[in-house]
Amino acid sequence: MSVRIEFKSNPDEDERLQILEPLKAYNAEKAGDGLSEKFAFFVRDENTDAVLGGLHGRILYRWLFIELLVVPEQARGQRMGSQLMDRAEAFARERNCVGIWLDTFDFQAPEFYRKHGYEEFGHLDDYPPGHQRLFFQKRLMPLVK
Numbered sequence: 001m002s003v004r005i006e007f008k009s010n011p012d013e014d015e016r017l018q019i020l021e022p023l024k025a026y027n028a029e030k031a032g033d034g035l036s037e038k039f040a041f042f043v044r045d046e047n048t049d050a051v052l053g054g055l056h057g058r059i060l061y062r063w064l065f066i067e068l069l070v071v072p073e074q075a076r077g078q079r080m081g082s083q084l085m086d087r088a089e090a091f092a093r094e095r096n097c098v099g100i101w102l103d104t105f106d107f108q109a110p111e112f113y114r115k116h117g118y119e120e121f122g123h124l125d126d127y128p129p130g131h132q133r134l135f136f137q138k139r140l141m142p143l144v145k
Contacts, residue, residue, distance in 0.1 A: 098141050
């Protein structure tokens with residue numbers, strides 16, 4: 001077989017999936033089906049039904065990943081973020097997840113996550129330059145030995 005490397009700026013979703021599919025097959029062969037499930041909790045305007053924020057994530061290999069958490073400005077200071085986190089944790093427990101993980105920037109709300117029982121397990125300096133990207137986890141089950 002002859003192969004080559006080709007560069008493309010801004011590939012479309014179909015092209016991304018062409019790279020992802022062989023990786024998913026390999027991972028399933030080694031670790032089993034990750035039983036991927038996307039989910040979201042939406043914060044909507046009660047009058048217009050417009051989405052103002054919410055929490056979006058995915059469960060994979062029995063870990064819930066919080067990809068996005070946005071609390072609309074008008075709902076801040078009213079425990080909306082805590083309610084979203086509590087719902088995500090309840091959902092993770094319903095799905096028998098080992099734990100929850102997420103990443104955030106140092107200028108966002110790392111203390112919010114610590115307050116909710118999350119522990120930092122890593123960081124990336126200068127992402128963006130002068131800041132850190134932080135990685136947090138909260139185990140819901142003990143380590144398997």
